[in-house]
Amino acid sequence: MTADSNRQSAIGNRQSPLAGRRIALGITGSIAAYKAADLASKLRQAGAEVEVVMTPAATQFITPLTLQSLTGRAVVVDMFAAAEAEAHVEVARRADAFVIAPATADCLANLAHGQTPDMVTLTALATTAPLLVAPAMDNQMWEHAATQANVETLRARGVAFVGPMEGRLATGRMGAGRVAETPQIIGALLALLGQRTGDLVGRHVVVSAGPTLEPIDPVRYVGNRSTGRMGFAIAEAARDRGARVTLVAGPVALETPWGITRVDVSTVAEMLAALQQATVACDALIMAAAPADFRPSKPADHKLKKGEGDEEMHVHLAKNPDILATLPAGGVRVGFAAETRNLGDYAKAKLPAKRLHFIVANDVSAAGSGFGTETNQVTIFHDDGRVEEFPLLSKYAVGHAILDRVVARL
Ligand code: CTP
Numbered sequence: 001m002t003a004d005s006n007r008q009s010a011i012g013n014r015q016s017p018l019a020g021r022r023i024a025l026g027i028t029g030s031i032a033a034y035k036a037a038d039l040a041s042k043l044r045q046a047g048a049e050v051e052v053v054m055t056p057a058a059t060q061f062i063t064p065l066t067l068q069s070l071t072g073r074a075v076v077v078d079m080f081a082a083a084e085a086e087a088h089v090e091v092a093r094r095a096d097a098f099v100i101a102p103a104t105a106d107c108l109a110n111l112a113h114g115q116t117p118d119m120v121t122l123t124a125l126a127t128t129a130p131l132l133v134a135p136a137m138d139n140q141m142w143e144h145a146a147t148q149a150n151v152e153t154l155r156a157r158g159v160a161f162v163g164p165m166e167g168r169l170a171t172g173r174m175g176a177g178r179v180a181e182t183p184q185i186i187g188a189l190l191a192l193l194g195q196r197t198g199d200l201v202g203r204h205v206v207v208s209a210g211p212t213l214e215p216i217d218p219v220r221y222v223g224n225r226s227t228g229r230m231g232f233a234i235a236e237a238a239r240d241r242g243a244r245v246t247l248v249a250g251p252v253a254l255e256t257p258w259g260i261t262r263v264d265v266s267t268v269a270e271m272l273a274a275l276q277q278a279t280v281a282c283d284a285l286i287m288a289a290a291p292a293d294f295r296p297s298k299p300a301d302h303k304l305k306k307g308e309g310d311e312e313m314h315v316h317l318a319k320n321p322d323i324l325a326t327l328p329a330g331g332v333r334v335g336f337a338a339e340t341r342n343l344g345d346y347a348k349a350k351l352p353a354k355r356l357h358f359i360v361a362n363d364v365s366a367a368g369s370g371f372g373t374e375t376n377q378v379t380i381f382h383d384d385g386r387v388e389e390f391p392l393l394s395k396y397a398v399g400h401a402i403l404d405r406v407v408a409r410l
Pocket residue numbers: 268287288289290291292293320321322323324325334335336337338339346350354
């Protein structure tokens with residue numbers, strides 16, 4: 001194998017999609033430049049090879065030495081510093097993606113007009129790699145017609161944007177102008193890379209996640225221990241393979257991953273309605289949610305009070321609809337079976353009942369598997385009788401294993 005094909009095979013593995021990717025990071029002169037240190041560090045931790053280029057103005061806010069120490073590579077500021085003729089475009093030639101974070105209004109103006117007064121804009125002009133821009137500036141500069149026109153020009157040219165975010169700005173004012181947070185920038189980068197090379201480009205994948213909470217009265221509910229992590233990890237994995245992803249989520253305490261359309265629901269009735277809409281013409285439906293099988297039949301309008309001498313309280317439960325069994329088609333249909341015993345028998349019985357292509361079964365009482373963990377150990381039962389057992393994997397890697405099988409069925 002050549003050095004390049006060696007590198008290709010090491011790129012973007014199923015545990016870490018940035019492993020071995022060459023990410024050029026451009027930093028321009030905004031107070032938010034200090035946050036680029038965290039981004040460079042997190043990219044490196046994710047396995048990327050990070051090469052930093054900075055404008056002279058950026059060095060007023062953060063030193064090249066900081067970035068050099070974090071990335072283990074020389075940082076280029078002066079385009080005339082290198083002796084070799086081609087040196088100033090080498091970073092551009094090598095990059096798998098170019099991220100400019102933070103990008104000032106001046107940087108956007110130069111990018112829009114193809115001007116190259118510094119190493120950041122020069123690298124943008126000299127690369128064929130996808131470009132992701134995280135703007136940071138005063139909100140009035142962002143909203144100015146000149147900046148908005150530049151953004152429009154860049155978008156039309158295929159440049160991806162992440163942010164700016166709303167919030168408190170360096171000037172003390174509130175508004176849109178904050179640079180996106182590191183996880184959002186990395187999410188946007190993964191989405192961009194997925195759209196270039198993923199095997200789910202042009203596909204719509206619908207994922208459900210989390211529990212449902214069925215009200216007893218305005219303050220109490222019947223619920224379960226699902227945290228939504230498995231479904232969120234599948235949604236991220238699908239995004240990273242280029243899919244358009246809709247995530248229908250029960251009440252969970254998780255941030256929405258960048259680039260994913262999230263629909264929040266609370267009850268089974270709401271989840272069913274949301275999925276009926278989302279699955280029209282979808283390519284795959286992956287039901288990782290844990291919908292409640294029963295709901296209080298008559299939720300009280302007001303908070304229930306305990307009476308004098310009450311030792312017991314009875315709640316009548318009515319059966320909820322089975323969402324999977326109710327939903328028509330939905331492309332490739334994948335279910336989950338969370339069990340604490342007789343895993344295989346229970347899981348296999350759900351395949352025909354819910355019209356599934358395959359079901360992902362896990363023993364939620366086993367160590368490292370099930371609710372709230374970062375890992376899962378699953379067995380996949382297929383409708384044609386095949387059974388596949390997997391080792392303990394991160395939920396993100398389980399997501400990719402599921403999507404490999406979805407892709408094979410599309
Ligand atoms: N499911 C569903 N609608 C429900 C309950 C479950 O669509 N009302 C889906 C789940 O999202 C999962 C699969 O069906 O993909 C199996 O869920 P599980 O709770 O394991 O099975 P149940 O069908 O509820 O059966 P039981 O509770 O008896 O195990």
